[in-house]
């Protein structure tokens with residue numbers, strides 16, 4: 001008997017009513033601890049995921065991604081707000097939700113001493129499949145993920161990319177309609193990462209699976225997600241397709257690395273970067289100038305046209321540069337616009353203990 005059958009939930013899940021999102025989240029809040037030690041992990045998150053799509057939950061460390069996934073996979077309860085997965089309310093019918101979902105955690109979930117086949121058969125048995133059905137499903141998944149040749153070798157001896165595929169296959173043993181993946185390519189080399197991206201895209205395109213993945217790789221979200229939300233400090237700061245989000249930022253980004261303005265050392269560079277901010281603010285066609293340490297970034301309508309004026313203005317102010325680049329908007333620029341700091345640096349920024357209204 002399956003774990004879910006054992007819990008008394010025997011109803012058929014049935015298909016999702018057409019047009020209904022596979023995941024609906026409205027106003028989720030969650031605070032860990034209380035009093036002085038309270039940490040507001042979610043401050044009212046809302047989003048919807050169309051069935052059969054890949055959805056990215058993007059944010060720096062501590063943004064609230066894992067907390068959101070824990071609530072959606074019924075491992076944690078929100079303080080307020082509502083959420084449904086595959087049309088089922090996660091708070092009212094958690095056992096039924098668990099039947100409809102697969103979960104691939106960041107950490108390997110397989111037994112390294114067992115073979116790939118043994119791991120999959122065991123997972124099938126845990127989900128209530130009979131012996132023959134579990135063996136057949138294991139064989140199907142091994143073939144599906146290109147693991148058949150290695151199937152009878154201990155999974156602990158497989159490559160990182162193959163082990164990740166085994167984790168994904170394990171999450172699919174019971175044919176869920178929604179798959180949650182936490183940082184699916186963390187720790188993989190570039191080739192294995194690219195293979196995993198292709199695999200995830202195929203699951204949605206060919207098998208109609210809805211995939212929600214968390215990531216803090218902007219490139220991963222850009223390549224893979226049909227739609228995404230960027231979350232920061234427990235709030236959604238941007239939502240849309242990667243192209244829509246980037247299109248909101250018309251023009252190009254100019255990024256200058258400041259060498260200094262005659263003063264030596266880091267402090268002199270930082271001062272020069274601040275001076276560059278006001279200089280660039282006065283150049284026609286340049287807007288949204290931001291400074292982080294010695295990096296100055298600005299939005300310009302046309303990078304190639306604006307660059308000579310930018311360089312001339314910095315030169316006239318005797319501000320030295322070590323590098324300057326012009327690029328089309330990236331998701332990092334989208335994040336910078338909404339969160340006021342760039343993505344890689346957000347990881348290092350301390351999270352306020354209590355909710356702050358920004």
Ligand SMILES: Nc1ncnc2c1ncn2[C@@H]1O[C@H](COP(=O)(O)OP(=O)(O)OP(=O)(O)O)[C@@H](O)[C@H]1O
Nearest residue numbers: 032039041059060061062063064065066067068351
């Ligand atoms: N069990 C807990 N007790 C106290 N605070 C917690 C707990 N779990 C998470 N937090 C805090 O809640 C905030 C959101 O954490 P969460 O793990 O959801 O972020 P995340 O975006 O998934 O980050 P990461 O990428 O590092 O996993 C962080 O400040 C974190 O320290």
